[in-house]
Amino acid sequence: AWKAEGIQISTNSNEAARLFDALLRQYVSWSECAQLGGMDKTLSKMIEAEPNAIMSRVISLGLEAMGTGRSIRLDENYQNELKQLLDDACKHGTTYEKNHAKAINMFANDKILAACEEWEKILNETPNDLLALKFAHDAYFYLGDKQSLRDSIARVFPKWKSTTPCYSYLYGMYAFGLEECEQYDEAENYAKKGLELNKYDAWATHALAHCMEMNGRIEEGIHFMESTETDWNKCFLLACHNYWHIALYYIELGKYNEALLYYDREIGKRVKSATMLDIVDASSILLRFEMEGVSVGNRWKALLPIVKPHVNDHILAFNDAHIRMVIEGCSDSTIRKNHCDSIANYINNNYGDNNERTRNFGKSICDAITSYYNGDYHEVVQTLSPIRHNVYNIGGSNAQRDIFTQLLIHSALSSTKVSDYKLGKMILEERNMVKKNSSLSQRLLNKYS
Known part of the structure; x- marks a missing residue:
């Protein structure tokens, strides 16, 4: 089937090819196939069917990379597996496989822009390559590159047949x-x-x-x-995030009990998966509650053991900001110091696309979160205000990044400096232009007027 689509995969095992397809479908649909035992079992059976197959390893290591929870700097096995894949692809793989192996290596090594270029080259040759399309789609999201998020699909859409699987x-x-x-x-x-x-x-x-x-x-x-x-x-892999959207709606309306119910019934339970997306959902919703003056009790403390293994990852500045929320929500000064030192060390001793974004934006956002929890509102304004129109560079969606706008507005309007207060009112107007009919904005105006 792959060859019929012009995609050159070199596997000798029909079973490995079948399971590769099944894994890709689960990835694209955000779901777990119960018949195959979910993504993990599908993946292990696929590798078992032909352990050295290039594309099986590309999707396996690619899913690790896209999960943004495993760092090549800290995990030697992961680093070796990626290098071995690239070596094997260069020696034995087709051009298509070589390009895929190269792209995943680039992404894992913080050459995210170069990885996207590589996937686009693949799509130029084989526009119906769903794996390259989905990897690129996710990567553009991590870069905050909304035009490419849109146009990467627009470029290939007309070239797909409606009968193609996953169309x-x-x-x-x-x-x-x-x-x-x-x-x-x-x-x-x-x-x-x-x-x-x-x-x-x-x-x-x-x-x-x-x-x-x-x-x-x-x-x-x-x-x-x-x-x-x-x-x-x-769709188990996205359900937590979709519940996050419902909780967000209720917070917008000031219906905090309903929002907390969704947190306790769904988000707080699902975050035990320890996937970065679920961690981001849980931490950002708790900070939103706190900014609205709602007590979240011990909910932060339940997140701390889940984020601790990722304190030194620094794969995405977006993740680091949400890790800092948990650290501050728990008032853990030891982990805060570790996180601050680790970010400084990462910035000074590494290079790459996320490294640059962490240096220019991510560190400042983390510092602002700490200042907010310290009650140093003027410092938050000084830190966040100059970069507020460039925060998109750390990735995430407009709805997700709104938390940083809210943080800035709350801080500016709580500051004792008159100039901060005036700026807060201006930024509130900016937000109103982007988010129409916002009850939350109206509440802030009423609270601070």
């Missing part, structure tokens, strides 16, 4: 890129089309949830997400 998932992927570029009407149309073709597409659901969030259609968003819950919550 329907392109609608949700394209919809999310459109939404991040603030093309909400088009985004909504594509997301709805994706859901017409497959109502279980959690990423298309997610794109639609973003449109409603950014347009201030909060009640509609709650109804949509809750009425389709049994469709999208089957």
